[in-house]
Structure formats: structure tokens, C-alpha cells
Amino acid sequence: MDIDLMMRVYPFFLTAAWTTIQLSVLTALLGLAMGALGASARLSRFALVRFIGAAYVSLFRGTPALIQLFILYFGGPQIGIQLDAFEAGVIGLGINAGAYMTETIRGAIISIDKGQREAGRTLGLSQWQATYKIILPQAARLMVRPLGVNLNMLIKATALVAAISVVELTYTAQRYIGSTYKPFEMFLLAGVLYMIIIYATGRAVAWLDRRVQIT
Amino acid sequence: MSDKDHFVEIRHAQKSYGSLEVLKDISLNVERGQIVAIIGPSGSGKSTLLRAINDLDPLTGGEVWLDGVQVNKSLPHRQYEKHINEMRQQVGMVFQHFNLFPHMTARENVTMAPMLLKGLSKAEADKLAEEQLDKVGMLDRIDYYPSRLSGGQKQRVAIARALAMKPKLMLFDEATSALDPELVDEVNMVMKKLAEEHMTMIIVTHEMDFAASVCDRVLFMDQGVVVEEGPPSVVFKNPTKDRTREFLRKHLAGAA
Numbered sequence: 242m243d244i245d246l247m248m249r250v251y252p253f254f255l256t257a258a259w260t261t262i263q264l265s266v267l268t269a270l271l272g273l274a275m276g277a278l279g280a281s282a283r284l285s286r287f288a289l290v291r292f293i294g295a296a297y298v299s300l301f302r303g304t305p306a307l308i309q310l311f312i313l314y315f316g317g318p319q320i321g322i323q324l325d326a327f328e329a330g331v332i333g334l335g336i337n338a339g340a341y342m343t344e345t346i347r348g349a350i351i352s353i354d355k356g357q358r359e360a361g362r363t364l365g366l367s368q369w370q371a372t373y374k375i376i377l378p379q380a381a382r383l384m385v386r387p388l389g390v391n392l393n394m395l396i397k398a399t400a401l402v403a404a405i406s407v408v409e410l411t412y413t414a415q416r417y418i419g420s421t422y423k424p425f426e427m428f429l430l431a432g433v434l435y436m437i438i439i440y441a442t443g444r445a446v447a448w449l450d451r452r453v454q455i456t
Numbered sequence: 457m458s459d460k461d462h463f464v465e466i467r468h469a470q471k472s473y474g475s476l477e478v479l480k481d482i483s484l485n486v487e488r489g490q491i492v493a494i495i496g497p498s499g500s501g502k503s504t505l506l507r508a509i510n511d512l513d514p515l516t517g518g519e520v521w522l523d524g525v526q527v528n529k530s531l532p533h534r535q536y537e538k539h540i541n542e543m544r545q546q547v548g549m550v551f552q553h554f555n556l557f558p559h560m561t562a563r564e565n566v567t568m569a570p571m572l573l574k575g576l577s578k579a580e581a582d583k584l585a586e587e588q589l590d591k592v593g594m595l596d597r598i599d600y601y602p603s604r605l606s607g608g609q610k611q612r613v614a615i616a617r618a619l620a621m622k623p624k625l626m627l628f629d630e631a632t633s634a635l636d637p638e639l640v641d642e643v644n645m646v647m648k649k650l651a652e653e654h655m656t657m658i659i660v661t662h663e664m665d666f667a668a669s670v671c672d673r674v675l676f677m678d679q680g681v682v683v684e685e686g687p688p689s690v691v692f693k694n695p696t697k698d699r700t701r702e703f704l705r706k707h708l709a710g711a712a
């Protein structure tokens with residue numbers, strides 16, 4: 242193993258890791274927004290809106306994320322959508338992650354005992370008041386861990402945007418392999434950095450989960 | 457404005473789930489300050505009837521009136537929501553499984569609705585919570601979360617939560633059925649206290665002794681109909697219907 246080489250190139254990998262982190266954060270934010278929208282749609286009292294929510298989930302969970310990225314980045318210009326690679330990466334992965342988060346958020350909401358809403362309605366709360374005072378605060382606590390799982394998957398999925406040449410960790414590893422012919426060292430370096438990002442994120446999620454629980 | 461002379465008036469209540477008819481033409485009047493017990497075997501429709509009163513389980517036929525206003529009147533969705541939220545503020549409900557909000561302390565459980573719906577300030581709501589929790593003997597646990605309370609304590613907080621809205625009518629659906637036997641009395645004591653204050657109450661219960669001691673009237677329901685009703689002295693001691701006798705024999709034997 243060429244440790245010297247690894248020491249020499251790792252600053253460039255750090256820069257690339259920073260791009261991976263930015264991608265992850267933006268994707269997670271967009272995913273959360275789409276997930277909240279999707280879950281609201283899935284739980285709507287209007288059948289058409291529920292159908293749109295369900296279609297969103299099956300479409301984006303039912304096809305490879307890579308194909309979704311390709312359609313957006315390479316196919317987009319054909320239908321007038323011009324995005325640079327980073328933008329396409331965030332939007333493509335964010336919409337994809339949102340489909341998974343839709344199900345996570347919906348799952349947490351429907352797992353709250355129906356007696357909770359009833360107790361609120363009995364006091365005279367409206368449907369919406371019962372939702373935001375009673376259901377959402379409880380569901381939010383239940384969501385932290387499974388959203389953490391979504392986040393873990395999403396960070397790993399950012400590697401896909403190497404295929405549309407966003408200069409993040411995976412792409413950087415591939416580029417240095419081209420000049421060094423040391424795939425083992427380069428992918429190992431990238432792998433270690435991914436692990437650090439994912440481990441730190443996992444710890445943060447566990448911390449948040451502990452913080453929000455009621456003792 | 458209405459020809460309804462009774463405080464609570466249920467007229468020809470009918471409820472079906474698909475082809476299953478759960479309430480079959482039930483009529484019932486309750487006067488202000490009266491306490492009515494509903495007894496009957498499991499599945500006879502007691503909860504459904506009680507929950508129809510505040511439209512938690514809407515009837516498929518018939519009318520419910522409270523204090524001269526029809527609860528289940530037909531209105532466009534938006535207007536109906538507004539109407540029913542106002543009606544429900546006047547009716548307190550206590551559930552078998554308490555349904556306390558686990559993410560709120562006892563105090564917050566009590567103050568949430570008055571602050572949200574009646575615009576009470578934090579200070580006013582706190583004072584109200586202290587009063588109501590004191591009344592049910594829970595003042596010393598005011599800042600406890602429900603997870604740290606026993607079943608009996610939870611139910612007392614749930615009663616305080618309902619009372620904080622200053623309801624005209626209280627509905628109890630087997631309020632003590634989920635409690636360990638030694639915790640039943642503390643909840644019954646609170647209900648007795650309300651009886652002494654002439655709160656109007658409709659109580660679904662399996663506790664015949666308690667029903668006999670606090671209620672003015674007892675209804676025996678079976679298979680969606682009121683089989684027999686009258687003062688406890690009559691229904692419990694000299695029931696006229698075979699089905700009532702049968703039920704009481706099983707039930708009192710089980711309790712003994």
C-alpha cells in the first residue's frame with residue numbers, strides 16, 4: 242500500500258469530501274421538504290391528492306436513482322431544463338430521497354394512537370390544531386431514527402453523482418486512479434472519508450434522538 | 457328557537473357500520489344536573505351512543521340536541537367543523553385509556569386547550585390548571601409527564617383536562633375499566649365529587665355499585681337497543697326484563 246501517495250493526495254480528497262457534505266446537506270433539506278409534502282399528500286382527505294402522493298412514491302422508489310439523475314441531467318436540456326451537474330445532483334437525489342422520507346414521515350404519523358387525535362377533537366380542537374399540537378410533536382420524536390436511516394442512505398447515494406461528473410469524493414477517487422493507477426489506495430481513501438461522514442452523522446442522529454425523548 | 461325541552465335529547469339515534477346496525481332507534485333525554493349510567497354487555501353499542509353525543513362517531517340517523525342546539529345538524533363541511541368544535545368545547549369526555557398527551561406534562565395537558573381555544577394567557581391557564589388538578593388531587597404532580605403517573609393518576613389528570621374547558625356535560629366511557637382494582641376508588645371519588653356539584657354526566661360503566669350510588673337513572677342496553685331504564689333501585693333490584701336480569705346475574709356473580 243502506497244501510504245506516501247495517500248498522504249500526498251488526501252488534501253484534494255478533503256476538498257472533495259466537503260463537496261460530498263454540501264451535496265448531502267442540500268439533498269437532505271430538499272428531501273425533507275419533499276417528504277413533508279409527500280406525506281401530507283398521502284394523508285390528504287382528497288383522493289386525487291392521495292393518488293398524486295402515492296404515484297410520487299412509487300415512481301421514485303420504483304426506478305434506479307441513477308436513471309433519474311441521467312434523465313434530469315442528460316435528458317433535461319431536451320425539454321428545456323438546463324442545470325449544472327451539482328444542481329442536477331441535488332435536485333435529482335433530493336426528489337429521490339423525498340420519496341423515501343415521505344414513507345418515513347407518514348409511517349410515524351399514522352403510528353400515533355387514534356385516541357390522541359380523538360382526545361384533542363373532544364376538547365374542541367380543529368383537525369389542523371389536533372395535528373400540530375398533538376400528532377406532529379409525537380410523530381416528530383418517532384421520526385428521528387428512521388429519518389436517520391434515510392440520511393445514511395442518502396449520503397451513500399451521493400456517490401452516484403460521480404456519473405454526471407460532479408467533483409465529489411467518488412469522482413475524485415476515479416480521477417486520481419486515472420493518473421496514479423492505484424485504485425486500492427484511492428478508493429480506500431474515499432471509503433474512509435465516507436465512513437467518517439456517515440459515522441459523525443449517525444452520532445448526531447443518536448444524540449438528537451436521545452434529546453427529544455420524554456423521560 | 458327549538459322545541460327541545462331537555463338538556464340532552466337523543467331522538468331516534470341510528471348507527472350502522474355497513475350492514476351491521478349498532479344503534480337501533482334509541483331515544484334518550486337527560487335533564488340538567490342528572491347523572492345517567494349506561495350498562496350492558498360488551499358490543500351492545502354503549503360507546504357508540506356516548507360518542508355520538510359529541511359526534512366522535514357520527515350517527516347515520518336521528519338527532520342529538522344539547523341545551524337547545526342540534527349537535528349533528530347538516531352544514532357544509534367548513535361550517536360544520538366550526539360548529540362541532542364549538543359544541544365539543546361544551547362537552548367533556550373521559551376515555552377508558554385516558555388518552556393523555558404523552559409529550560405534555562399534567563399542567564400542559566390541562567392548559568393546552570383553554571389557551572388555544574379560549575385565549576387564556578399563560579398565567580390564567582396556570583391558575584386554572586392548579587385549580588383543576590387540585591380538585592382531582594393531582595396538584596403535587598402538576599409538572600409530571602404522564603409516563604410517570606399511575607393509571608388512576610392519569611385518569612384524574614384526564615378528568616381535570618376535560619373540566620378545564622368548563623363543560624356543561626361530562627361523558628365517561630368506562631373510565632375505570634383499564635385500572636388496577638386498587639386504583640378504581642380514587643377515580644370514583646372524583647366522579648362522586650362532580651356529582652355533588654350537580655355536573656350533568658352520562659357514565660358508561662361496568663361497576664354496578666358505583667352506578668347505584670351516584671346515578672339518578674340507569675339504562676340497560678343490549679344489541680343496540682335500550683332494553684330497560686329507570687332509577688337504580690328498580691333496574692338493579694327489580695328489573696322487569698329477562699335480559700336485564702340475566703345480565704345482572706352474570707355481572708354481579710362475576711363481581712362477587
Ligand SMILES: Nc1ncnc2c1ncn2[C@@H]1O[C@H](COP(=O)(O)OP(=O)(O)O)[C@@H](O)[C@H]1O
Pocket residue numbers: 473476478496497498499500501502503504505
Ligand atoms: N369502527 C367500527 N367499524 C365497525 N364496527 C364497529 C366500529 N366500532 C364499533 N363497531 C361495532 O359496533 C358494536 C358496538 O360497539 P361499541 O359501541 O363499542 O360497544 P360497547 O361500548 O357497548 O362495548 C360492536 O359490535 C362493534 O364491533
Ligand SMILES: [Mg+2]
Pocket residue numbers: 502503504629630
Ligand atoms: Mg365500549
